[in-house]
Amino acid sequence: MPLSLIAAYLLIGILSFTVSLVFYGSIERYTVGNAEWISTKLDQMFIPLSQKTTFKILMLTPFILGLLFIVLWWPNVFMGLSFALLIIIISFKAPRPFIGILLKKRRMKVNLQLIDGLTLMSSALRSGLSLVQAVQLVVEEMPNPLSQEMNLILSEHRLGVAIEKAFLNFAKRMASEDIEMFVTAVVVLRETGGNLAETFDIIVYTIRERLKLENKISALTMQGVFQGTILIFAPFGLGAFMYLIDPEHMKPLFTTFPGLILILIGLVLLTVGGLMIKKIVTIRI
Numbered sequence: 446m447p448l449s450l451i452a453a454y455l456l457i458g459i460l461s462f463t464v465s466l467v468f469y470g471s472i473e474r475y476t477v478g479n480a481e482w483i484s485t486k487l488d489q490m491f492i493p494l495s496q497k498t499t500f501k502i503l504m505l506t507p508f509i510l511g512l513l514f515i516v517l518w519w520p521n522v523f524m525g526l527s528f529a530l531l532i533i534i535i536s537f538k539a540p541r542p543f544i545g546i547l548l549k550k551r552r553m554k555v556n557l558q559l560i561d562g563l564t565l566m567s568s569a570l571r572s573g574l575s576l577v578q579a580v581q582l583v584v585e586e587m588p589n590p591l592s593q594e595m596n597l598i599l600s601e602h603r604l605g606v607a608i609e610k611a612f613l614n615f616a617k618r619m620a621s622e623d624i625e626m627f628v629t630a631v632v633v634l635r636e637t638g639g640n641l642a643e644t645f646d647i648i649v650y651t652i653r654e655r656l657k658l659e660n661k662i663s664a665l666t667m668q669g670v671f672q673g674t675i676l677i678f679a680p681f682g683l684g685a686f687m688y689l690i691d692p693e694h695m696k697p698l699f700t701t702f703p704g705l706i707l708i709l710i711g712l713v714l715l716t717v718g719g720l721m722i723k724k725i726v727t728i729r730i
Contacts, residue, residue: 507536
């Protein structure tokens with residue numbers, strides 16, 4: 446290997462190490478905040494992972510993946526560093542949205558289970574059980590995650606928290622309009638008096654009708670989502686196909702500065718187009 450190439454590799458390594466030292470403080474502060482948020486959200490999903498362990502995972506994973514990409518692209522240092530930098534940025538940014546998606550799916554599942562849960566509670570109240578006993582019945586009969594959430598309500602109540610406050614904590618964790626409606630009904634009727642069983646039946650009917658409307662709108666917007674997906678991924682498929690047919694013809698796009706600029710412009714335009722399509726097909730009920 447020529448000495449000039451070795452010197453270039455050493456220089457790149459020294460520069461990378463220097464940049465890492467300069468930005469380490471900012472990276473550490475960002476990761477500490479991320480670890481705290483992720484650990485809290487995982488705890489809400491009943492996934493035990495300490496903040497310290499989360500911090501270690503968030504700090505080590507990006508650099509391990511970056512090093513792996515450098516090794517995979519060796520001896521093409523430029524491409525290796527480019528992909529390593531990209532994967533490091535993605536690894537730092539991706540965990541928070543990913544946990545957000547998991548939390549959203551969990552909340553949606555709780556919402557769907559709430560219909561059966563409220564029906565069960567309504568029947569229990571009509572048979573003469575108290576609200577706390579009705580919640581206990583949901584814990585015993587319903588699957589997770591609703592069972593876990595109701596069990597947490599009971600646990601808080603056993604520790605001395607008022608049942609109304611425990612339900613309000615549940616609504617705060619879920620951040621759902623349906624659950625907010627359910628909890629508001631419980632709190633108001635517990636204070637003023639009223640028939641909880643009948644109110645739960647009305648809430649169940651309301652949630653079912655809203656879900657029917659959501660399904661209809663989802664079916665109508667599915668075509669737009671499909672077309673948008675095709676438009677976004679078609680350039681990547683076409684590029685891969687052309688690269689397989691004539692690699693030499695496509696190489697300048699990845700190995701020259703103008704080619705990389707064109708790729709960057711294309712990615713920006715695809716992102717803007719994707720966001721516009723998402724805004725068009727997203728209808729809030």
